[in-house]
Amino acid sequence: MGREPLNDSMKRIAGLNSLFQEIEEKAGKLEEEKRRLSHIEKIFQGSGAAIIVIDRKGRIKFFSRGAESLTGYKLDEIKNKDASLLFPDLLQNSEEFVKENGNWSLIRLSGKYDLRTVRAFPSKIDDNMFLLLMPVDGGIEGKEIGELIENAPFGIYIIRNKLIKYANTKMLEILGCDKEEVIGKPFTSFVHPEDARSLERLKGENLTYHREIRFISKKGIRYAEITVTPIKYMGESAMLGSFIDTTERKLAEEALYLNEKKYRQVVENAVEGIYRITLDGEFLEVNDSFLNMFGYESFEELVEETEDAWQLYIQQKAVKKFIQSIKKGKKVRNYEMEGMRKDGRVIVTTQSAVLTNENGNGVIEGIIQDITARKKAEEEAEFYNSLLRHDLGNKNQIIMGYLELLSNNDLSEKQRTFLEKALQAVRTGNELIEKIRYLHQASEETGIRTVSLEKVAKKVVEGYVMEAEKKGIEIKYENSKKLKVRAGMLVEEVIANLLENSIKHSNATKIKIYPVEEDRFAGICIEDNGVGVPEDMKEEIFKKKVKGKRSSGSGLGLYLVKKIVEKYGGKVEVADSEGGGAKFIVYFEKR
DSSP, X not given: OOOOOSOHHHHHXXXXXXXXXXXXXXXXXXXXXXHHHHHHHHHHHTSSSEEEEEOTTSBEEEEOHHHHHHHSOOHHHHTTSBGGGTOTTXXXXXXXXXXXXXXXXXXXXXXXXXXXXEEEEEEEETTEEEEEEEEXXXXXXXXXXXXXXXXXXXXXXXXXXXXXXXXXXXXXHHHTOOHHHHTXXXXXXXXXXXXHHHHHTOOOTTOOEEEEEEEEETTEEEEEEEEEEEEEETTEEEEEEEEEEXXXXXXXXXXXXXXXXXXXXXXXXXSSEEEEEETTOOEEEEOHHHHHHXXXXXXXXXXXXXXXXXXXXXXXXXXXXXXXXXXXXXXXXXXXXXXXXXTSOEEXXXXXEEEEEETTEEEEEEEEEEOHXXXXXXXXXXXXXXXXXXXXXXXXHHHHHHHHHHTTSOOOHHHHHHHHHHHXXXXXXHHHHHHHHHHHHHHHOOOOEEEEHHHHHHHHHHHHHHHHHHTTOEEEEOOOOOOEEEEOTTHHHHHHHHHHHHHHXXXXXXXXXXXXXXXXXXXXXXXXXXXXXXXXXXXXXXXXXXXXXXXXXXXXXXXXXXXXXHHTTOEXXXXXXXXXXXXXXXXXXXX
């Protein structure tokens, strides 16, 4: 049995893969935050400022040249090391850093370990702690620090008595305001009322915090991460803060959540079994339909009672071929394997899957269907097709032989009329059996090859010349182009059906056959000067069992033509001919 072409199952997995891709694209937007941090690092690497970035686990992720000069450590010596190596008085968790302010003890490496006091200005960027260090006993000039803050790629501001006293260029850009519109205004006037009330409840001049808020800009309501830490500004207590617009990330997170929820609903409600397994057969995820298909109550039971996913299948050679195929081509379509249910019943499955990469490991994501009932129906249909094509066909040939022998006897006119009707009935039956045989061949045929239309058309015409002459029809074959197309072995049957249809039913005196071209298609036109095709039948003529009122045929000829041509990726058309009859044009893709 041939496997059917890409079906609804594959469409569903394509839809799921599309959904996976959409989620990955949304998640990609979150990567922008990491790239932004990398951008910040590049800006500060060339400055003389001592900048250190520490992740949430207290590991040093970035170390500027200024930090190397201040500490004596080189980047490759300190990167990914615990921050406690530099700051002995602080906890390793970066969350503790933001709670500290003022002078810190810094361990300096200068041939030997010693301590140095520095002034730290901590700020939060995503999940990382961004530290600007200034030696208490001198070091970086104030002008350089001022330029560094003013041109920082994130918002920096100073609040004193709840009013904004300073806002750098990026802060103004995020708010979409001019300096005059910001300086001297309450910080909370730029914050969403609900979040402003939350900030108002935070008491104490020495309070340090990191929060996500909604803020009001000239672009509307947006999201930001803010960090605030106490400082001394012009001799008075104030608050130094960082301000990062996270709107795009927030929207991406929300879209990601919605897409994941959508994906989860698709998986859980799918009629087909959906699974995710490693190449080694470890189950990562299956839906309820998969469990029901194999007779398990829960995912836990499935994992507990099977060593791996491949144990569910009977023929390990088929499993091995499946794994090899998906490794080679990254996807498999409609692959059949026999499976074993928990109760021991054998089922026939078809699987369509893709190979993805997850953390460097191969993961198979697929859809599986139980086609046991369909397989049984196909086998029964094949049996009846065989019975019809062979046994019944053979018996018809025997009947035909006896009837033809009987026609050699002396028969009355009435008897001969009955005999002719019997012969015609058998011929029609044989024609029907032949059409069914070709339909079966069309469904079974796989593979496309190069076909010479010139050779096929010439062969068909030669086979029908005598039959046409008996009916007083002249066939004119024009061979002006040597066209080659992508098709299969049944092209001859297509052209033969169209020519035979014209000879039998057109009442024509002339039939013209010639090659045609249209964009990326090439084909054959069969044109006659007969009665033509009624306008109301042109849309119906290629449907199953549709035939003319006077036709004694099966109504399968033109249906067969359309089915074969479309299988090859072509098309067939009917139109009025210039001579008043009909013309049938069959197109195939050019080779």
